[in-house]
Amino acid sequence: MITYDEHGGFYDHVVPPPAIPPGDATSGRLNVRGFDFTQLGVRVPAVIASPLIDKGTIDHRVYDHASVPATLIKLFDLPAIAGKRNLTGRDAAANTFESLFSRISPRPEDEIPKTLPDPPDSGFRADADEDGLPDFQIDPAVRGFLHVAFLRKYGVSPEIAARSPMVQRFLRISTRVEAMRFFDEVGKEVAQGTE
Numbered sequence: 001m002i003t004y005d006e007h008g009g010f011y012d013h014v015v016p017p018p019a020i021p022p023g024d025a026t027s028g029r030l031n032v033r034g035f036d037f038t039q040l041g042v043r044v045p046a047v048i049a050s051p052l053i054d055k056g057t058i059d060h061r062v063y064d065h066a067s068v069p070a071t072l073i074k075l076f077d078l079p080a081i082a083g084k085r086n087l088t089g090r091d092a093a094a095n096t097f098e099s100l101f102s103r104i105s106p107r108p109e110d111e112i113p114k115t116l117p118d119p120p121d122s123g124f125r126a127d128a129d130e131d132g133l134p135d136f137q138i139d140p141a142v143r144g145f146l147h148v149a150f151l152r153k154y155g156v157s158p159e160i161a162a163r164s165p166m167v168q169r170f171l172r173i174s175t176r177v178e179a180m181r182f183f184d185e186v187g188k189e190v191a192q193g194t195e
Contacts, residue, residue: 001068003046009144012042017062023089037090040064048097051106059100066091071098146170146179149186 021037046063070091072078075098078085086092150170154163173179 001046001048003065003068004044007042007044007144009146009148010042011147014043016040016042019064020089020093022066048100050101051112052101052103054102055107055111057100059097061095063095063097064090066094067096070094071096074098142176142179146173146182149183153186153189 016039018038019040040062044065066088069087073086073091074096150166154166170182173182
């Protein structure tokens, strides 16, 4: 199984669905916004590879990160600990993915790749910033987090006239050094706003 820990900051056109809350206690000190965990976040990519899964299978059921322990508990018939079989209410209610392993015997040998294709060129190139320090182009994951930081800065900008130059500056960010400077700037603004 291959899955991302988070979504990477990219926009998702699907509205996050409701969810069963975990049911564990959250202190006010740790949950200052009062989030009740009754909604999932944006979608996260996942791939499950096995010779016991039919080639080209796409599953449209809703899973979440709690589907991993829920599946393991079910597959291995794990015993209850301290009277509880699941870790939280979330994994107790999560969809499990063992049903994807629908084949009784592995797929035929002619469906098994013998070699992996050459990886595509990532476009990752060395370059230098204005200080002459080595720098690299921004990869997609950093670009996603940069977009989230921009939305935070844009959303709290009090003056409409300041927004157009802000957008232009954001669109010109092309190196990791420029991105880190932008992250640092937004972080300081957020810290000042919370004091």
